[in-house]
Amino acid sequence: MLRRALLLAGAATATLVLAMTATGAQAATLLSDDFEDGNATGWSTNGGSWSVTTDGSGVYRQGGTSSDARALAGTSSWTDYAMQARVKPTAFNGGNRFAAVLARVQSSTSYYYLALRSNNTVELKRLDGGSSTTLDTASVTVSAGTWYTLRLEVAGSSLRGYVNGALLTEASDTRWSSGRVGLATFYTSANFDDVQVTTGAVTPPSSNPPSSSPPTSEPPAQPNVADGWASVNAWGQNGTSGGAGGSTVTVTSASAFLSAIAQPGPLTVRVQGMLTLPGPMHDVTSDKTIIGVGSGSGLTGGGLNIGLPIDDDITAPPANAVHNVIVRNLNFRGWPDDAINVQMFSHHIWIDHNTWTTGTDGGVDVKRGSSYVTISYNHADGTDKNMLLGHDDDNGAQDIGRLKVSYHHNWFDGTEQRNPRVRFGDQVHVYNNHYNDTGNYGVASTENAGVIVEGNSFENVEDPYHLGEGSSGDGRLVARDNCLVNSGSGQTGGSVSPVSYAYTLQPCAQVKATVTAQAGAGRITG
Structure with a gap:
């Protein structure tokens, strides 16, 4: 069993422990402590009541709930690293308390920290002389x-916070470039275990590729949590958190992947490499995050079905509808039916990057x-039937008042049609996407759907948006603030109510540069 490897400056007996990363690169383990040796040698505490005890195995426990408390380790010369620990809050003394891990610690009142709070959030923060600044925040149970x-x-200046393997918070800050590590609680008792501090595999994100038309102002930050319709509190689900709160598994084979996505309960499934699936589509259960590792991971030969089996007699959301699913950072190739199919009242689905x-x-x-689906920052490269919303003109009993979907910052790159094609959905929000060289048409609103087409960039698109399609009757479509470069004027008609969520609209002249630089797999950390 791995006990403790702690590298302190000037410690003549310290031994460097090497670990292999998922990509095969060597990473130095600066500190590893599972507290199985029954002591906390190397840790210094400030406040609280710290002791090594057992919780199934050895843990470092902070038992007080009447103040803030910290335990620090390591050396001030540590610069770029990952600080990871298992954390179990055992009691919160109030409604906004937390347990946290610390990095680049300067003193007991100055450091960066990732805090798991009792108000169902995780916060990436900076404490400077006792004054805290929130750098990023996300919802998590x-x-x-x-x-x-x-x-x-x-x-470097990059800070990233993960919960159960999912990247939820991200920020840039230059206040400190090195420092120790730590554990902390604020009016909370908690157990800590399996502390690991590693370096050598942590690198700042690469810069975006150049664009021929750079934005005139800072592009919007890519979301670390679901936004748009997937963020709305509805149908008994408040936002979309996927597998948060569950364990994390990395899969390298089709059989392991299919087993993982079929498990009940919350789970984060990290896909490493291109996995060849049997066709056509495979069911995903509720409360899952499926995320690719690096830029070259994904699925070929089969796709994902997020939803119950088809039943035309069900006309209202059933209690067992599939919900709370995140699909990110995957490459899809050679699928025989749909790459991703969302059906049968599935809700709170985020399909991103x-x-x-x-x-x-x-x-x-x-x-x-x-309903309550967000499709964001994806790259559709030459796809024909790209994104269908509402499958049939005769399905109003299931679809009217539903099919609420946000499409934003997607790159429709030489796609042919259905970008999207909408039946019944209201309000469908298509904003800040980039379309280039579209073969047939961009957006179609049919069967009284309500579609808002806003702030998009159309380039070499003869028919950017219109009403009706094929045998389907007209819908309603409101278009505003779009850029039409060497493109048609589009067709609008009717009115659409505003969406009920907050969002920031980027000027359409900046959308092409942002989307072509940021959309698609490999632009986020998996």
């Missing part, structure tokens, strides 16, 4: 008595009463 894995990565190329049918289809 937090329960006393539950283990969570917190990971705080610091590399994926790339799909050639397949038989849709890239992402949403149908049969599904």
Whole structure:
């Protein structure tokens, strides 16, 4: 069993421990402590009541709930590293308390920290002389008595915070470039275990590729949590957190992947490499995050089905509808039906930063009463039937009043049609996407759908948006603030109510540069 490897400056007996990263690069383990040796040698405390005890195995416990408390280790010369620990809050003394991991610690009142709070948030913060600044925040279910894995990565000015393997917070800050590590609680008792501090595999994100038309102002930050319709509190689900709160598994084979996505309960599934699936589509259960590792991971030969089996007699969302699913950073190739299919009242689905190329049918289809879906920062490269919303003109019983989907910052790159094609959905929000060289048409609103087409960039698109399509009757479409470069004027008609969520609209002249630099797999950390 790995006990403790602690490298302190000037310690003649210290031994360097090497670990292999997922990519095969060597990473130095600066500190590893599972507290199985029964002591906390190397840790210094400030406040609280710290002791090594057992919770199934050895843990470092902070038992007080009447103040803030810290335990620090390491050396001030540590610069770029990842600080990770398992954290189990055991009691919160109030409604906004936390347990945290610390990085680049200067003193007991100055450091960066990733805090798991009792108000169901995780916060990436800076404490400077006792004054705290929130750098980023995200929603996550937090329960006393539950283990969570917190990971705080610091590399140059880049700060990233993970919960159970999912990247939820991200920021840039230059206040400190080195420092110690630590554990902390604020009016909270907690157990800490399996502390790991590693360096060598943590690097700042690469710069975006150049664009021929750079934005005139700072592009919007890419979301670390679901926004748009997937963020709305509805149908018994408040926002979309995927597998947060569950364990994390990395899969390298099709059989392991299919087993993981079929498991009940919250789970983060990290896909490493291109996995060849049997066709056509494979069911995903509720409360899952499926995320690719690096830029070259994904699925070929088969796709994902997020939804119950088709039943035309069900006309209202069932209690067991699939919900709370995140799909990110995957490459989809050679699918025989749909790359991603969302159906049968599935809700709170976030499909983000994926790339799909050639397949038989849709890239992402949403149908049969599904709702509260956000499709963002994806790269559709030459797809024909790209994104269908609402499968049939005769399906109003399931679809009317539903099919609420946000499409934003997607790159429709030489796609043919259905970008999206909408039946019944209201309000469908298509904003800040980039379309280039579209073959047939961009957006179609049919069967009384309500579609808002806003702040998009159309380049070499003869028919950017219109009403009706094929045998489907007209819908309603409102277009505003779009850029039409060497493109048609589009067709609008009717009115659409505003969406009920907050969002920031980027000027359409800046959208092309932002989207081509940021959309698709490999632009986020998996």
